[in-house]
Amino acid sequence: MSDLLERLRGRGWRMTSQRRVVAEVLAGDHVHLTADEVHALAAQRLPEISRATVYNALGELVLLGEVIEVSTDGRAKRYDPNAHHPHQHLVCSHCGTIRDVHPTGSPLADLPAEERFGFTVTQIEVTYRGLCPSCA
Amino acid sequence: MSDLLERLRGRGWRMTSQRRVVAEVLAGDHVHLTADEVHALAAQRLPEISRATVYNALGELVLLGEVIEVSTDGRAKRYDPNAHHPHQHLVCSHCGTIRDVHPTGSPLADLPAEERFGFTVTQIEVTYRGLCPSCA
DNA sequence: ATCCTACGATGGACAGAGTCCAAGTCAACC
DNA sequence: GGTTGACTTGGACTCTGTCCATCGTAGGAT
Ligand SMILES: [Mn+2]
Ligand SMILES: [Mn+2]
Ligand SMILES: [Zn+2]
Ligand SMILES: [Zn+2]
Numbered sequence: 001m002s003d004l005l006e007r008l009r010g011r012g013w014r015m016t017s018q019r020r021v022v023a024e025v026l027a028g029d030h031v032h033l034t035a036d037e038v039h040a041l042a043a044q045r046l047p048e049i050s051r052a053t054v055y056n057a058l059g060e061l062v063l064l065g066e067v068i069e070v071s072t073d074g075r076a077k078r079y080d081p082n083a084h085h086p087h088q089h090l091v092c093s094h095c096g097t098i099r100d101v102h103p104t105g106s107p108l109a110d111l112p113a114e115e116r117f118g119f120t121v122t123q124i125e126v127t128y129r130g131l132c133p134s135c136a
Numbered sequence: 137m138s139d140l141l142e143r144l145r146g147r148g149w150r151m152t153s154q155r156r157v158v159a160e161v162l163a164g165d166h167v168h169l170t171a172d173e174v175h176a177l178a179a180q181r182l183p184e185i186s187r188a189t190v191y192n193a194l195g196e197l198v199l200l201g202e203v204i205e206v207s208t209d210g211r212a213k214r215y216d217p218n219a220h221h222p223h224q225h226l227v228c229s230h231c232g233t234i235r236d237v238h239p240t241g242s243p244l245a246d247l248p249a250e251e252r253f254g255f256t257v258t259q260i261e262v263t264y265r266g267l268c269p270s271c272a
Numbered sequence: 273a274t275c276c277t278a279c280g281a282t283g284g285a286c287a288g289a290g291t292c293c294a295a296g297t298c299a300a301c302c
Numbered sequence: 303g304g305t306t307g308a309c310t311t312g313g314a315c316t317c318t319g320t321c322c323a324t325c326g327t328a329g330g331a332t
Binding site: 150151152170171172187188191211212213 | 288289
């Protein structure tokens with residue numbers, strides 16, 4: 001993770017204690033925290049950190065491509081630091097639990113050119129939905 | 137669309153003027169309205185219809201499998217009456233415009249069994265994201 | 273080491289989408 | 303036509319996220 005902090009510093013990110021804590025809280029694999037969860041964890045280390053600051057930091061990390069925003073259907077967005085290992089998500093329709101998955105058949109079925117309607121497609125997102133073992 | 141109304145009546149749906157108007161407003165192909173858009177259109181015909189009723193009716197149509205809920209990333213959910221012709225969506229990341237698309241092959245790249253984590257996968261949703269011609 | 277200042281943090285108000293509820297209304301069956 | 307439980311209403315409420323005026327501070331300049 002400190003390589004992340006290095007990379008950010010290198011890009012001119014002013015290193016504040018708040019941003020450091022947010023980046024540290026997000027460290028790890030299979031992490032999919034909501035903004036408020038990040039805020040709660042960050043506040044354990046830095047009690048006066050504000051929600052706005054957490055939202056700002058997360059937004060910047062997303063813009064910098066260091067974190068992926070996963071939006072799950074009506075609930076709060078989740079933030080995924082595993083931005084450098086492409087993967088997709090399996091989501092429980094009942095409780096919202098997320099798991100990382102790596103579908104086979106790599107080049108996710110491209111769109112027929114005549115169905116692109118002039119769009120520049122930059123991202124293909126596959127979401128597998130179902131019930132997790134405890135909700136089934 | 138009156139076949140829809142028939143089907144609903146057959147399933148014990150009490151037919152109120154509000155529900156009828158909501159179902160009628162949703163009729164058509166490539167329709168992806170938000171709940172508030174449905175409400176506005178419905179209110180043109182039935183001025184006193186309430187937002188809560190529209191949300192209730194939409195929720196029931198979704199449960200009955202007659203309408204698909206398309207959630208688009210931070211914006212309001214959209215309601216798609218084209219539930220009986222499986223398709224996927226192409227969404228503009230900038231303005232939120234939606235187009236129906238029909239990817240070739242089996243985009244539904246199945247999940248390796250060992251990556252299902254005990255989930256019962258019931259739905260695979262593919263979202264193509266990019267910029268529409270006017271946002272590019 | 274100290275000073276400066278532009279960038280970042282704060283917290284409280286605000287907004288959008290959706291849910292909930294108590295009270296009133298009416299569709300459908302008798 | 304009367305009965306009744308399902309449906310509707312509208313307003314309050316919740317949740318997620320944004321905005322903004324003000325205050326604080328990281329880090330370059332001296
Ligand atoms: Mn992930
Ligand atoms: Mn559609
Ligand atoms: Zn679950
Ligand atoms: Zn667009």
